[in-house]
Amino acid sequence: MKKIFAVLAVLLACLNFSGCGTGQNDKNKNEVYVYTWGDYLNPEAVKLFEKETGIHVVLDTFDTNESMYPRVSEGAVHYDVICPSDYMIQKMIDNGLLQPLDFNKLPEAKKNIGEQFFKQSKYFDPDNKYSVPYAWGTVGIMYNKKVVDDPVDSWKILWNEKYKDKILMQDSPRDALMVPLKIMGRSMNETDKEQLEKAKEMLVQQKPLVQAYVIDEVKDKMISGEAAIGVVFSGEALMIMEENKDTDFAIPKEGTNFWIDSWVVAKDAQNVDNAHKFIDFMCRPDIAVMNFEHLGYSTPNIAVRDLVTNEEYKNSPVAFPDPSTYENQETYKYLGNDMDSYYNRLWMQVKTAD
Amino acid sequence: MFQSVTVRNLFLVPFCLWAGIFIFIPLVCIIYYGLTNSGGSFTLDNIAIITQREYYYSLRLSVVLALITTIICLLLAYPLCLILIERAKSAGTIIILLFVLPLWMNTLLSTMAWQTIFERDGILNQVLRLLSMPDMTLINTPTAVVIGMIYNYLPYMVLPLYVTLSKIDKSIFEAARDLGANSWQTFLKVTLPLSLPGAISGITMVFIPALTTFAISALLGGSKLLLIGNVIEQEFTVEYDWHLGSALSIILMIFIVINMVLTIFFDMSRREEE
Numbered sequence: 001m002k003k004i005f006a007v008l009a010v011l012l013a014c015l016n017f018s019g020c021g022t023g024q025n026d027k028n029k030n031e032v033y034v035y036t037w038g039d040y041l042n043p044e045a046v047k048l049f050e051k052e053t054g055i056h057v058v059l060d061t062f063d064t065n066e067s068m069y070p071r072v073s074e075g076a077v078h079y080d081v082i083c084p085s086d087y088m089i090q091k092m093i094d095n096g097l098l099q100p101l102d103f104n105k106l107p108e109a110k111k112n113i114g115e116q117f118f119k120q121s122k123y124f125d126p127d128n129k130y131s132v133p134y135a136w137g138t139v140g141i142m143y144n145k146k147v148v149d150d151p152v153d154s155w156k157i158l159w160n161e162k163y164k165d166k167i168l169m170q171d172s173p174r175d176a177l178m179v180p181l182k183i184m185g186r187s188m189n190e191t192d193k194e195q196l197e198k199a200k201e202m203l204v205q206q207k208p209l210v211q212a213y214v215i216d217e218v219k220d221k222m223i224s225g226e227a228a229i230g231v232v233f234s235g236e237a238l239m240i241m242e243e244n245k246d247t248d249f250a251i252p253k254e255g256t257n258f259w260i261d262s263w264v265v266a267k268d269a270q271n272v273d274n275a276h277k278f279i280d281f282m283c284r285p286d287i288a289v290m291n292f293e294h295l296g297y298s299t300p301n302i303a304v305r306d307l308v309t310n311e312e313y314k315n316s317p318v319a320f321p322d323p324s325t326y327e328n329q330e331t332y333k334y335l336g337n338d339m340d341s342y343y344n345r346l347w348m349q350v351k352t353a354d
Numbered sequence: 355m356f357q358s359v360t361v362r363n364l365f366l367v368p369f370c371l372w373a374g375i376f377i378f379i380p381l382v383c384i385i386y387y388g389l390t391n392s393g394g395s396f397t398l399d400n401i402a403i404i405t406q407r408e409y410y411y412s413l414r415l416s417v418v419l420a421l422i423t424t425i426i427c428l429l430l431a432y433p434l435c436l437i438l439i440e441r442a443k444s445a446g447t448i449i450i451l452l453f454v455l456p457l458w459m460n461t462l463l464s465t466m467a468w469q470t471i472f473e474r475d476g477i478l479n480q481v482l483r484l485l486s487m488p489d490m491t492l493i494n495t496p497t498a499v500v501i502g503m504i505y506n507y508l509p510y511m512v513l514p515l516y517v518t519l520s521k522i523d524k525s526i527f528e529a530a531r532d533l534g535a536n537s538w539q540t541f542l543k544v545t546l547p548l549s550l551p552g553a554i555s556g557i558t559m560v561f562i563p564a565l566t567t568f569a570i571s572a573l574l575g576g577s578k579l580l581l582i583g584n585v586i587e588q589e590f591t592v593e594y595d596w597h598l599g600s601a602l603s604i605i606l607m608i609f610i611v612i613n614m615v616l617t618i619f620f621d622m623s624r625r626e627e628e
Contacts, residue, residue, distance in 0.1 A: 066592050171577045212576025351580040352411040
């Protein structure tokens, strides 16, 4: 019996150590731990960074802000640079997971990132102390011109009986509730429960018309023509329009979400200097162009447009929208744990409605 | 060969390790999380959430769809197995192999294939149009989810049923006929009771995965149907509420335990008869 325990103990010990293997950081090693969305960086750009600086990049990826958060907050791995979205950055600031950036070490960021994007960042980073914008975009209505013959300029078209079973909605509480809230003329950061209840009711009424609640599947369904109209992120819209020439993208007049994914540095980062070098490198116009052409999401880097070689992208109002159109758009804020749960509950009520 | 008790016990070590690390410890974790709040103190609030409308609805929908799936699987598999044991052994084995083949394919892939069959402009509707028949809207309906589950879980019903039925001594049927039973009576009094153990393990093996699935309902239900499996998945991945997710898992486990208790109860009463 004793032997069994001994074996068990050894095994558990092994598990323990291997579990935080990537977190063990040798001070002498010249490294930077980067945690970002899947396929969010051009691998060539990362290689170039390693070659120029001699800093080894350890890259991990996540697929939702929500799955990223616990890994950082529990400190299982000490990441240096992270690239979360707006409201999540605010949540991380509120919970003391980030450290202020030293902008003296970020000359390229200061030079190349548009003033407007820092201004918009104030929604979640009020003093512009913690984040450098990396990618941005909006949410709009993607539609198939062959099927949709009404003018697409309002979210209300998603409640049109004519398009029953051809409508796609986003399968996430904030993105779903944003649409009726905007129709009602409310903020997408609404915290008044009465208003939220009304927004939920609108979604329940809309449910029989909706073909599916989607996240990534939106691309397939719009390209194949399975769906005719749906709520789509601008970056995805660009890819869809390239594949299916019958589609177009419109920003509703009621307003939409101006989202920003930004670089931040974790509070317990072990390679703070390297982290700054990495962020600044990614803000260099020649590197930003590589990332933009790889990714397809709009870039806040104002020096990029002149360097883009793909004519289709260069002249696309979806890839390079006129920023003035977006001056009064809102960005998601972190509404606190209780409000988050409340949004989730409302969304569940929509999904379980008959 | 392995007479010595120590040697025999040694062979048990891998299993005990496996059971301890991958069954017992996770189970303790789930029960701990399910019965505590984020502060770590004991609470039943997480369990009580099932009484709230949206959670109760998704559990009810899961149970109903799982029951329908199990019943249809049983109705499909039973006659099939009866026919198979009448055939020559080799033919039966080949047909069984054909039934098991889909199991070698990834569940997600085959479910995605169903998605393209059921879509508005999918294969099914294209065939219907060729035959000048009206379109069927199946995708994103409970029917699509049930068909997907039947397709994926039918082999789990066929296999145990076939094994049990093929093990029944043929001479028992002959004896029944010699004693004047017609084929209907033979089925009711001989075949059915003797095949029950297989049917019960088949029911368990279909009902439990059907009750807990979240991939099939997400793909074929277009996320418009929220099954309890989807709710649990969201609690863990989106909401990051491990306590609630664990509590809901405990509730699902209650159904599984009920299923197991019924099986054991049935086994015992059968042994007593023997």
